[in-house]
Amino acid sequence: MSSSIATELAGAAFLAYPYPVYRRLIEQTPVFWLPHVHEPGGMWCVARYRDVAFVLHHAPVFKDTSRIAPPERLTPLDRAMLQRDPPDHTRLRRLASHAFTPRRVQNLEPRIEQISRRLINQIRERGTADFITDYARPLPIIVIAELLGVPFEDHERFSAWSDQIMIGSDSVLGGEEAAHRSREAMAALVDYFTALIRERRQHPRDDLISALIAARDAEDRLNEDELLGMCVLLLIAGHETTVNLIGNGLLTLLRQRDQLSLLQRHPEYLTSAIEEMLRYESPVQRSTPRFAAATFEIAGQRIEQGQQISLMFGAANRDPSLFPDPDRFDVTRHPNPHMGFGSGIHYCLGAPLARIEARVAFSHMLEYLPDIDLATDQPQWKPVTWLRGLQRLPISV
Ligand code: HEM
Incomplete structure (x- = not known):
């Protein structure tokens, strides 16, 4: 089972439309072992909504790598x-919240x-566009760069680094070559932020x-390593995912014209439409790693202490036991307790910013x-399985 599922998850059909596979996993093997393709080991993947919620809120897991x-x-x-x-x-989240205030986000x-x-306007002048290159990518990148204080002329460079890091971190598709490029990109990003932090300390x-x-926070503050980690995290988390939300959201609306025209007639559904985009084509399909702090059982499966666990948000968000008719995109869906932004103590810190960007x-x-x-209608998906986003989306206007 485990090696065949690894092959299936690495296939083109899965990248194009993973949801039938998720449904089968939910019904037949809700917790399964996914071996890493290019290195020893693997991880337990959890597909059902209630099991994902259990791990996030109650299981003995830790994250500290x-x-x-x-x-x-x-x-x-x-x-x-x-x-x-x-x-x-x-402590880190509290310090970040002091800087990343609701007012700073709202003011944006x-x-x-x-x-x-x-x-x-640029798209309208031309009449055609690649929506990813010409809109979905630049918008969040410019926003997170300006928010952090990264000079405009460097956007392209750090966006390329961020992409390489994301592609290299995929344990299903990423090979040695991708891992190597990812390490180089991380080193370049670290040098870049080290110099920028030094400069901002003085000015x-x-x-x-x-x-x-x-x-x-009282006498507490971020040390040098923590500052660097925070900048890298905010930069990467702050744009890879939002690009995907805007790109996936548009593709979904253009494929489901009835929902698009409902939204055109009733713009008041925009807020629930964006939540539905986060559920239906979740930009983050699998969580970042967690590890079992003690042996425990989930859905009848024993997880040994120290083993890695990944939560399949993309599958949980289509779990029929929680979402009626889960494969239907419904801009009026309510309630919609999706896990597009995760859940629990690591719930996305940037969710308010991402929601504003998508609303605009x-x-x-x-x-x-x-x-x-x-x-x-042949969109190209990025070669990553834990995130879901388009490489290109040609449109006419
Ligand atoms: C549509 C856009 C976004 C999506 C779908 C998204 C999704 C997520 C998810 C699923 C997690 C939890 C991961 C896990 O538990 O393994 C997370 C955490 C996080 N996100 Fe986002 N995110 C988005 C945008 C942003 C933005 C714009 C920022 C910042 C500018 C951001 C910053 C963070 C941070 C700092 C965390 C870690 C929080 C913690 O560990 O306490 N995200 N995000």
Whole structure:
């Protein structure tokens, strides 16, 4: 079972449409062992919604990779909050929240609208576009770069590094070559942020890096490694996923024209439509790694202490025991307790920002691109299985 499922998950049909496989897993093997393809070991994958929720909220699991990996394999991402446990996680998340305030995020909205209008105008002038290159990618990248305080002219470079890190981190598809490129990209990103942090220490500005340097909690503050980890995490988490939400969301709307016209007639459904996009084509299909702190059982499967676990958000979000008619895209779906942003203590810190970006993007599309359509219905998906996003999406307007 395990090696055949690994082959299946690495196949083109799965990348194009993973949901029948997820349904079968939910029904037949809700917890299964997925071997790593290019290195020893593997991980338990959990597909059913209630089991995913159990692991996130109740199971004895930890995230701190430094407890199990040799120091030379750790990167700054391993020192960031996403791979830490309480009390370190609590402390890092609290310090980040001091800098990443709701006000800072809310204040970004006019700027997001401005960037979006400029990108849309360029598309309208040309009449055709690759929606990913011309809109879905630049919008979140410019936003997270400006938020952090990364100079505009460097956007392209760090976006390429971020892509390489994501592709190299896929244990199902990523080979030695991809892992090598990912390590090089991480080294380049670390050098880049080290220099930028040094500069901002001397000349603080009104940006998130300066705010993170200054963030204090009583006598506590971020040390150098933690600052670096935080910047790398925010940069990567802050754009890979939002690009995918906007790209996947548009493809879904253009394939389900009845839902698009319902939204055109009733823009008040935009908020629930975006939640449905997060459920229906989740940008994060599998969680980041967790490890069993003690042996425990789930859905009749014994997980040994130290073994790796991954939660299949993409499958859980289509679990029929929670979502009636789960393969139907319904912009009015309510309630919609999807796990597109995860759940529990690692629930996405950037969810409010991602929601604002998506709201601006789709309200502008409804308003300024009423005739938007697919130029071809053969979209190219990125060669990654734990994230879900398009490489290209040709459109006409
Ligand atoms: C549509 C866009 C986004 C999606 C779908 C998404 C999804 C997720 C998910 C599923 C997790 C939990 C992962 C796990 O438990 O293994 C997470 C965590 C996180 N996300 Fe996002 N994210 C998005 C946008 C953003 C943005 C814009 C930022 C920041 C600017 C961000 C920053 C973070 C951080 C810092 C964490 C770790 C939180 C913690 O460990 O406490 N994300 N995100």
